[in-house]
Amino acid sequence: MTEIVLRGMTWDHARGHDPMVATSAAYMAAHPGIRITWEKRSLQAFADRPIGDMAGEYDLMVIDHPHVGEVARAGHLVDFAAEGRDAELAALAARSVGASHPSYAFEGGQWGLAIDAATPVACYRPDLLEAAPKRWDQVLELARRGRVGFALIPINALMTFFGMARNNLVPIAEDPGHLIARDAGTEVLERMREIAALMDPRCLTLDPIGIYEWMGRNADAPAYSPFGYGYTNYSRDGYCPHPLNFADAPGFGGNGPRGTVLGGTGIAVSAACKARDVAVDYAFWIAGADCQKGLFFESGGQPGHAAAWEDAACNAACRDFMKNTRETLETSWVRPRYDGYMGLQDRAGDIVHACLRGAASIPATLDALDAAYRDSRA
Numbered sequence: 466m467t468e469i470v471l472r473g474m475t476w477d478h479a480r481g482h483d484p485m486v487a488t489s490a491a492y493m494a495a496h497p498g499i500r501i502t503w504e505k506r507s508l509q510a511f512a513d514r515p516i517g518d519m520a521g522e523y524d525l526m527v528i529d530h531p532h533v534g535e536v537a538r539a540g541h542l543v544d545f546a547a548e549g550r551d552a553e554l555a556a557l558a559a560r561s562v563g564a565s566h567p568s569y570a571f572e573g574g575q576w577g578l579a580i581d582a583a584t585p586v587a588c589y590r591p592d593l594l595e596a597a598p599k600r601w602d603q604v605l606e607l608a609r610r611g612r613v614g615f616a617l618i619p620i621n622a623l624m625t626f627f628g629m630a631r632n633n634l635v636p637i638a639e640d641p642g643h644l645i646a647r648d649a650g651t652e653v654l655e656r657m658r659e660i661a662a663l664m665d666p667r668c669l670t671l672d673p674i675g676i677y678e679w680m681g682r683n684a685d686a687p688a689y690s691p692f693g694y695g696y697t698n699y700s701r702d703g704y705c706p707h708p709l710n711f712a713d714a715p716g717f718g719g720n721g722p723r724g725t726v727l728g729g730t731g732i733a734v735s736a737a738c739k740a741r742d743v744a745v746d747y748a749f750w751i752a753g754a755d756c757q758k759g760l761f762f763e764s765g766g767q768p769g770h771a772a773a774w775e776d777a778a779c780n781a782a783c784r785d786f787m788k789n790t791r792e793t794l795e796t797s798w799v800r801p802r803y804d805g806y807m808g809l810q811d812r813a814g815d816i817v818h819a820c821l822r823g824a825a826s827i828p829a830t831l832d833a834l835d836a837a838y839r840d841s842r843a
Contacts, residue, residue, distance in 0.1 A: 469740045470500045471747070474526035475504040478674065480581070480698055481527060484766030488751045491760055500745055501525070507623035508672065516733075517541045522664075524738040528577055528636055530568035531810065534802040537571045542679040543734040543745060544574040553749050557770070560754065563794040566767040569731045571802055577731025580761065585628055585673075585692040585725040586678070586790040587712045588699070590680055593688035597712035601656075604691045604715050608663040614680075614687030616673045617661060617821060619814030624726045625692050626817050629653045631724030631798040632716050638801045644813075644838035648829060654820055654827045659812070663820045669822060681705030691715050694728045695790055697767050697783040699842045711786045713793045723796035782820035809841035 471491070475481045483504045490499035506514070516532050517542075520541040536542050545554060554575060557568050562582045569577035589598045594612070598604050607613050617625070627637055635649040644650075661669070664686070671679070673693035680686045681699050686707075693712055699709045714722040732751060734744040751755055757770035762779050773779050774787040800806070813834055819832040 468498055468500055469501070469525040469743055471502040471738070471740060471744055472522070472526075473501060474519055474523045474673060474716075475503055475505050475527040476730075477507050478696075478698075479573050479765045480696060480767055481505065481508075483753075484580075484761045484764040485527065487764035488760055489747075490754060492747050492750065494559045496743075499740075500789075501747065508674070520735040520737060524735050524740070524744050526733045526735065527580070528733045530577065530727070530729070530731060531800055531802050532808055533569055533571040533576045534804040534806060536576055537574055540736055540802065542576045543736055543738070543741060544576065545578060545608040545745070545748070546570075546575040546732075547571070548745050550749060551796045553753070556754075557752055562769055562771050562774050562791070563797050564727055564799050565729050565731075565794075568727060568729075568799050569733075577733040579747050580727060580732050580752050580757070581730040582769040582774075583696075583728040583765050584790075584794050585624060585696045585714055585728075586695040586793050587689065587691050587714050588677065588680070588693065588709045588720075589689040589712065590686070590707055591710045592707065597689065597710075598691075598715055599713070599721075601691075601715050604689075605660065605663075606779050607689055611663075612688040613691065614664050614668050614676060615690040616671050616676045616693050617669045617818070620810070621672060621693070621814075621817040622657070622669075622817040623810065623814040624694075624728075625657065626653055627798070627800065628692065628714075629656060629717075631726070632720050632722075634724070638806075638809075638838065639753040641842065642839065644809075645831075650831045651827055651832070654817075654830060657817075657821060658827075669818065672714070677709060678705070681707050681709055683707075688719070692725070695767070695786065697786045698765060700784040700786045703781060708784065710784050710789070712789050716798055721796065722793040723798075725793055725797045727794075727797040727799050729767075730742070731769075776802060795829075804843070805841040805843075809837050812837040 475486035565579035677699045757768040758773035819825040
């Protein structure tokens with residue numbers, strides 16, 4: 466019998482790589498004659514590399530949902546909605562955490578299956594802070610005492626900008642000429658500059674992993690981070706010397722945690738895959754309830770299925786990460802996915818970051834954001 470070999474690409478972190486290796490091993494054990502291998506790339510490369518490039522090289526890909534606008538018309542990926550597995554798709558849709566599952570749906574197709582769920586949430590060191598603040602004014606109070614730090618490299622600066630705006634239900638990318646209303650954008654940038662000035666400058670150089678590494682492995686670290694894509698790894702025993710507690714993100718006034726920018730990942734299959742049925746079967750299996758709350762979580766994954774988020778054993782293993790951040794995820798915002806959005810995201814992060822560094826004024830920043838947005842729509 467000829468061996469079927471599938472090549473996969475994921476991202477370089479225990480959360481992104483380890484569950485893919487573990488689930489592939491289990492799938493291969495149950496299906497002799499099939500071999501699935503996984504390669505990995507940096508988190509930034511994961512976000513940047515066009516799906517079309519990878520689809521010619523890999524059978525299975527772990528992807529970000531903002532890419533779906535680019536691939537929906539290009540024919541690079543298998544449309545799961547056309548695979549005759551409607552009941553399974555309906556089951557996944559019914560048990561999506563927040564908009565994780567529908568975020569991979571675009572123009573009538575389903576271009577990925579959610580296997581990982583994330584959005585910016587708060588975290589704190591329980592040995593340094595009793596509980597996470599719920600309101601922004603409380604966060605500022607902590608920041609004035611030098612106890613706050615969060616990720617502000619360009620992509621995270623942009624996601625924080627969007628999330629702060631959406632907490633007040635400010636429209637983003639809905640006006641064809643302007644990314645955000647001038648007064649609303651000014652208010653958000655002023656708030657971001659205010660807190661950035663109160664934090665260690667290294668925050669401008671760190672992604673969420675960098676923040677959690679700092680908090681989880683050093684005695685001299687911030688006690689609290691208000692926004693950062695959550696990682697259950699850092700709340701699990703044995704992963705770092707100072708396990709972190711995660712909580713809902715803070716809001717302005719009485720808004721609650723709404724509006725943070727949905728992240729997470731999905732499993733996709735290349736349209737060029739020669740063993741399409743096998744790849745699709747594996748994808749549905751790892752996205753399903755049993756695998757998500759079992760092997761996928763146990764091997765370091767952060768599931769996108771509600772069965773895991775509601776599971777007592779899963780929550781016990783990560784200090785109730787999922788129970789304590791569920792509201793933030795359920796009220797998170799799905800960023801634009803139009804063909805061209807990724808070009809905006811690449812430019813806009815640098816634009817917001819320059820403003821936070823003091824290299825550009827707020828009016829100039831908003832002008833540059835509008836210009837980048839119009840270019841992306843052209």
